[in-house]
Amino acid sequence: MQLYNIKDHSEVVDFAQAVRQGLGRQQGLFFPSEIKEIPDVDSILDLPLVKRSEIVLRNFLGDELPNLGEVLARAFTFPAPLVKVSENSYALELFHGPTLAFKDFGGRFMAQALQAVSNGKHITILTATSGDTGAAVAHAFYGLENIDVVILYPKGKISNLQEKLFCTLGKNIRTIAVEGTFDDCQALVKKAFDDQKLKEDIGLNSANSINISRLLAQVCYYFEAVAQLPKDRRDNIVVSVPSGNFGDITAGLLAKACGLRISRFVVATNANDTVPRYLASGKWDPKETIPTLSNAMDVSRPNNWPRVEELFRVKGWDLKELAYGALDDSQTEEAMRKLHAAGYIGEPHGTIAWSLLQDNLKDGETGIFLCTAAPAKFKENVDRILGTDIPLPAALAERADMKVLSETFKPDWDTLRDYLYRNVAK
Numbered sequence: 330m331q332l333y334n335i336k337d338h339s340e341v342v343d344f345a346q347a348v349r350q351g352l353g354r355q356q357g358l359f360f361p362s363e364i365k366e367i368p369d370v371d372s373i374l375d376l377p378l379v380k381r382s383e384i385v386l387r388n389f390l391g392d393e394l395p396n397l398g399e400v401l402a403r404a405f406t407f408p409a410p411l412v413k414v415s416e417n418s419y420a421l422e423l424f425h426g427p428t429l430a431f432k433d434f435g436g437r438f439m440a441q442a443l444q445a446v447s448n449g450k451h452i453t454i455l456t457a458t459s460g461d462t463g464a465a466v467a468h469a470f471y472g473l474e475n476i477d478v479v480i481l482y483p484k485g486k487i488s489n490l491q492e493k494l495f496c497t498l499g500k501n502i503r504t505i506a507v508e509g510t511f512d513d514c515q516a517l518v519k520k521a522f523d524d525q526k527l528k529e530d531i532g533l534n535s536a537n538s539i540n541i542s543r544l545l546a547q548v549c550y551y552f553e554a555v556a557q558l559p560k561d562r563r564d565n566i567v568v569s570v571p572s573g574n575f576g577d578i579t580a581g582l583l584a585k586a587c588g589l590r591i592s593r594f595v596v597a598t599n600a601n602d603t604v605p606r607y608l609a610s611g612k613w614d615p616k617e618t619i620p621t622l623s624n625a626m627d628v629s630r631p632n633n634w635p636r637v638e639e640l641f642r643v644k645g646w647d648l649k650e651l652a653y654g655a656l657d658d659s660q661t662e663e664a665m666r667k668l669h670a671a672g673y674i675g676e677p678h679g680t681i682a683w684s685l686l687q688d689n690l691k692d693g694e695t696g697i698f699l700c701t702a703a704p705a706k707f708k709e710n711v712d713r714i715l716g717t718d719i720p721l722p723a724a725l726a727e728r729a730d731m732k733v734l735s736e737t738f739k740p741d742w743d744t745l746r747d748y749l750y751r752n753v754a755k
């Protein structure tokens with residue numbers, strides 16, 4: 330597989346390099362040089378998830394990653410059920426993995442792929458988190474040989490349960506509570522990546538959200554969604570995607586580009602609506618990010634958007650084909666109550682996608698909305714808004730009484746540098 334840098338087409342890398350490197354020169358994103366159509370898509374829809382995903386990804390990867398089947402079997406260890414919500418709309422539940430959000434798909438595949446392409450060389454993943462990404466990264470890399478993970482988070486600024494979810498693992502997962510803000514954590518991570526000697530000495534890698542391996546993994550569950558639709562419902566499919574950094578919808582568009590029959594997509598955002606406003610006016614005008622109930626979508630400069638535009642360009646598609654909309658918090662709460670009345674408990678992110686799907690769906694179309702997180706992950710808000718008392722899933726409940734293993738640091742570069750040399754240098 331070849332990929333080029335969107336900002337500098339002369340930089341061309343293979344999959345292994347793109348996974349190891351993350352970003353290209355000038356912070357440019359990597360994009361596949363060729364997107365082939367999968368022959369006879371209908372027939373692979375009958376296969377089980379892992380087997381079908383192997384065919385879908387082989388179509389991108391060519392002869393790279395020879396043990397793709399094993400990588401997928403270790404990454405996709407949980408289902409993505411499609412649940413019927415009304416006559417013409419279905420929820421694709423992507424939250425049955427270890428950290429109860431769709432990021433488990435991309436995170437786990439990235440971890441396995443990174444291990445597979447590093448040929449036994451030691452790697453250190455260093456990342457800062459304000460909560461959710463840290464959990465997905467920690468669980469994805471947990472127990473992998475030759476990989477150490479160090480996660481920084483602002484002490485006291487993430488929820489108790491969030492902390493328990495990724496700071497109780499141990500083994501190759503090290504967590505540091507920084508006495509400061511998320512920005513302090515990010516600044517420390519940046520310092521580490523600027524230190525060339527340290528970078529070499531500990532094999533530093535960021536494994537962040539723009540890694541191409543994540544997107545490829547996510548392509549697979551769009552096929553899984555269509556595969557679960559009744560055969561007479563597969564003709565006019567509309568998919569609504571709750572979007573923040575726009576990785577998820579990029580993956581859906583890639584699935585369409587390689588032959589999955591999806592008619593249209595709906596871009597669904599919260600009040601951080603840079604893209605809906607852009608699609609309406611043609612003007613790119615990011616505003617300051619505002620905190621919302623659907624906080625994983627609180628992004629005003631979505632870093633995967635250039636990939637969406639690139640795909641439309643190479644496929645000769647028109648951005649006008651994208652439906653779009655945005656809901657503020659009070660509209661989100663109202664939509665959650667409506668969805669509940671229709672018999673389904675949704676959390677804020679997925680519910681925004683459901684609501685905008687309802688606004689857009691025409692007669693004869695079948696709608697799918699992506700449920701990106703489990704309602705229990707947002708239990709406080711969900712219970713407050715819906716008057717429910719939803720149970721904690723086992724993945725959270727079993728960690729609630731475990732001991733937090735984090736060390737506590739001042740936001741000080743020398744302290745972190747010493748720590749890294751003492752703990753993860755090989």
Ligand SMILES: *Cc1c(COP(=O)(O)O)cnc(C)c1O
Nearest residue numbers: 572573574575576577625701702
């Ligand atoms: C990350 C996230 C999103 C946004 O996905 P993008 O790929 O960044 O657009 C939506 N919902 C939840 C629950 C998330 O964690």
